[in-house]
Amino acid sequence: MKEIELKLQGKLKRLTNHTFKFDERVREGWFSAVYFLKTKEIVEDYFPNNIVTMQFFQKQDAVLCGTDEVIALIKEFADKPEELEIFSLSDGEKIKPFETVLTITGPYQSFGYLEGVIDGILARRTSVATNVYNVVKAAGISGNQKPVIFMGDRDDHFTQQAGDGYAAHIGGVTAQATHAMNEWWGKQGMGTMPHALIQLFNGDLVAACKAYHEKFPEDELLALVDYNNDVITDALKVAREFGSVLRGVRVDTSRTMIDKYFLRNQHLLGTFDPRGVNIELISALRHALDAEGFNHVKIVVSGGFSEQRIIEFEKAGAPVDMYGVGSSLLKINIGFTGDNVMLNGKHQAKEGRKFRPNPRLEKVDLSEI
Incomplete structure (x- = not known):
C-alpha cells in the first residue's frame, strides 16, 4: 500500500x-x-x-x-x-x-x-x-496485498472511462481493462480472453488458449476457466497442456450457477452458498492445481466482487492472487x-x-x- x-x-x-x-x-x-x-x-x-x-x-x-x-x-x-x-x-x-x-x-x-x-x-x-481505495485496502487485510483490476467498462458509459480510470488509479488499482481508462495516467489497458473467444472455438478452452498464445506470445497466458461451468476440470486441462507457460486462471462463474465440482461432490453442500465464485470452489481449485505440481498458476477471481465480499474472502484465507472488480467501484x-x-x-x-x-x-x- x-x-x-x-x-x-x-x-x-x-x-x-x-x-x-x-x-x-x-x-x-x-x-x-x-x-x-x-x-x-x-x-x-x-x-x-x-x-x-x-x-x-x-x-x-x-x-x-x-x-x-x-x-x-x-x-x-x-x-x-x-x-x-x-x-x-x-x-x-x-x-x-x-x-x-x-x-x-x-x-x-x-x-x-x-x-x-x-x-x-x-x-x-x-x-x-474512495470505492477503489476501500476495495484495494480490503484486498490487503491478510497482510499480503493482492492486486485489483478495474473492470468497469461494461458498467460505465464509455465517455466516462478516462476520468473514472484516473480516479481508480488514484484509489490504487494496478491494472485496468481499456486503453481509455489508462489515458490520463499514461498506461495501457490489460486483458486476456473473454468468454466470446472460447465460444468461437466451440467451447474448447485449450484450443482457444493455443490460438491466444500463438497470436500474443509476449503476453502472460491467463485462461478463463468457467465457460463450461467446470473450473477445476478445465483449469487442469489447460495446465497440463501448457505447463509453466500458463501463468494463471480466471474464475468468473455467474452468481446464478453452481459449478459442476459440487454436483460431483454433493456431500460438501449444505453449509455454504455454492453459487458463483465462492471460497470453497477457489480452495478446491488451488488444491487440485497444487496436487499436480501447478503451484505457479495464479488464481484470479471476478464477477460481482465488492469491498465486503473481498473482506470475506481474505478473512477466510481464500487462495486468491488477484481480484477483478467492476460495478461496485462505480457507485x-x-x-x-x-x-x-x-x-x-x-x-x-x-x-x-x-x-x-x-x-x-x-x-x-x-x-x-
Missing part, C-alpha cells in the same frame, strides 16, 4: 490541463443549471465589482479526486482565470466530513456558473477513488456542495453554512498548470 499512501499524502505532482478534454459547450453554459446562468446575468448588471469566495466540501471520510480536473476546467472556462485566487487540496488526499477541499475567490460572473459542474466532477471522481455515493461564504472579504453565507478555512489547502498558480 506504500504507493497508495504516497498518493494519499498529496505528494503526487499535479497534472497539466493538457491531460483533460472538455466539451466546448461548457463555455456556453450548456452543462450548468439555468439558475446559475441567470444569476450570472443579474450580477453582471447589478454587482459587477463584487468579489465572492466559494468553498467546496462533502460529508464523508473519503479519498479526494477531481481537483486537477476542476482546476483545468476553471483555467479553460472562467473569465480572466488569472485574476482568480484558488486554494485546493490535491488528488489522492484523505479528507474528512465537511472539510473544505477547494476555495475560489473572484468576481462571481467569472466562474459562478461552473459551480454545479465542479460539484459533479468532484463527486464522481471522489466516489470512484456515486459522495456528493459535493459549493457555497458562496464570503462577500467582499466579509462573512456572508446562508444560515447553517460558513467559511471554514483549511490550513491544508495550497495556493494554485494557474500559470504553472
